[in-house]
Amino acid sequence: MYSSRIIGLIVAAGYSSRMGTFKPLMPLGEKKVIETAVDSLRLGGINDIRVIVGYRAAELYPVLERLPVSIIENPNYASGMFSSIVAGVRALAAEAEAFMMLPGDTPLIRSSSIKELIKKYRQTGAAVVYPTFNGQRGHPPVISDKCFASILNGDGAGGLRHILEQFAADSVVVPVADQGVLMDMDTMDDYQQLAKFYAKRNIPTYDECLALLDKYQTGDKVLRHGQTVAAVAQQLVDLLNGAGLKLNSELVVAGGLLHDLAKGKPNHPRRGGRLVTSNGFSALAGIVAAHMDLELTAEQAIDEAAVLFLADKLVQGDRRVSLNERFNLPLAKFSENPEILAAVLRRQQTAEIIRDRITGLVGIGSLEKLVLR
Known part of the structure; x- marks a missing residue:
């Protein structure tokens, strides 16, 4: 699907001076x-990835030689990052139509973002294609051969950014649900934040959830409903974890925000599960797919899927409601349709079972009164 003439260029030649240790060899997972x-x-x-080395190159070689990459040496690395980009472009210019430039200290880019950038480049043939997150441009841009001569002839003043600004009229952006495009690691604090993000990379952050909702144009009603469901789900998780359970709060909140990601489409729960998986959030797929119909056995422990299922049933639109209020309308609406009525009754019964089991676990009189408060 993707041409080998788009080459990946990773810059790992700098001093790591602000970090105080050599960034490329720091552990991440x-x-x-x-x-x-x-x-x-x-x-x-x-498929064709090349890594530019310079400072402490001898320490990088043993690691890089185990990877499917080619190595480009930049003897002028002391001159700064632009000299490494020039070395890279000089090495690939004769065979590449474009390259994707990734600083070595911006390692957490989702595969879905890479694919979207390449797709946009193929569609537009733009000189530069930038990823954006929350309106901010990030890495890695796709830089076409339209820019090669300017890079090779540049004097380095203003760096690569100054060169690419000359092609602003022939540049496009791709909004991605990927906070990693903005996350580098110049300092130890940056590194620690990056490591935390990496550990939970299969669950979208709150901002990534909002970006996904915007990407699929779900609309304000779905957003407000999701925010209320997420708040109720968070409340339920806090109660359960306070009683000794160990549920994943981030997973439940993300599920609340995104459970109706495919609202309006056929079989929207399963479709929503596939969408979050395709965007790199596989941990979320199961609870999104099960938010409407959940098989719950008597032996099954209360988990994140059960919490999200109940939270969704305690919200109508963007209002918190009791289960009776939530189900009264569909029960009356489908009273003459036995098949749909049976499905509604099944969902109501499952929600009541989950409610009663949570009530017993946390030792309160009325869960619904607490949630509605």
């Missing part, structure tokens, strides 16, 4: 930072 950066491009469909 079970891998090094540089390995994670390579994975980001490779999983997004970039």
Whole structure:
């Protein structure tokens, strides 16, 4: 699907002076930072990946030689990052139609973002294609061969940004639900934030949820409903975790925000589950797919899917309601349709079972009164 003539260029030649330690070889999960950066491009469909080295190159070689990458040495790395980009473009210019430029300290790019950037480049043929998150441009841009001569002839003043500004009229942006496009690691605090983000990368942040809702144009009603469901779900998780359970709060809140991501489409719960998976949030798929109909056995523990199911049934529109109020309208509306009525009654019964089990677990008189308060 993706041309080998779009080359991935990872810049890992700098001093890491602000960090105080060599960034490319810092651990990130079970891998090094540089390995994670390579994975980001490779999983997004970039087959030809080249890493520019300079400072402490001898320490990088043993790691890079195990990876499916080529190595470009920049003997002028002391001159700054632009010199590394020039070295990279000089090495690939004869064979590439474009390159995707990724700083080695911005390693957490979702594969879905890489694919969207390449798709937009293929559609437009733009000189530069930038990813954006919350309206801010990030990495990695796709830079076409229209820019190569200007880069090679540049004097370095203003860096790559100054060169690319000359092509502003022939540039496009791609909004992505990917906070990682803005996350670099110049300082130890940046690194610690990046490590926390990496540990929970299969669950979207609140802002990533909003970006997904915007991407699929769900509308204000779905947003307000999701925000209220997320708030109720958070309240239920807090109660349960206070009683000794260990439920994932971030997972439930994200599920509340995104459970109606595919609202209005056929079988929207399953479709929503597929959408979140395709955007890199596989941990969320199950609870989104089960938010409307949930199979609950007597032995099954209360989990995040059960919490989201109940929270959704305690909200009508953007109002908190009792289960009776929530189900009165559909029960009356479908009273003459036995098949749909049976489904509504089944959902009501499941919600009541979950409510009663949570009430017993947390030891309160009325869960609904607490939620409605």
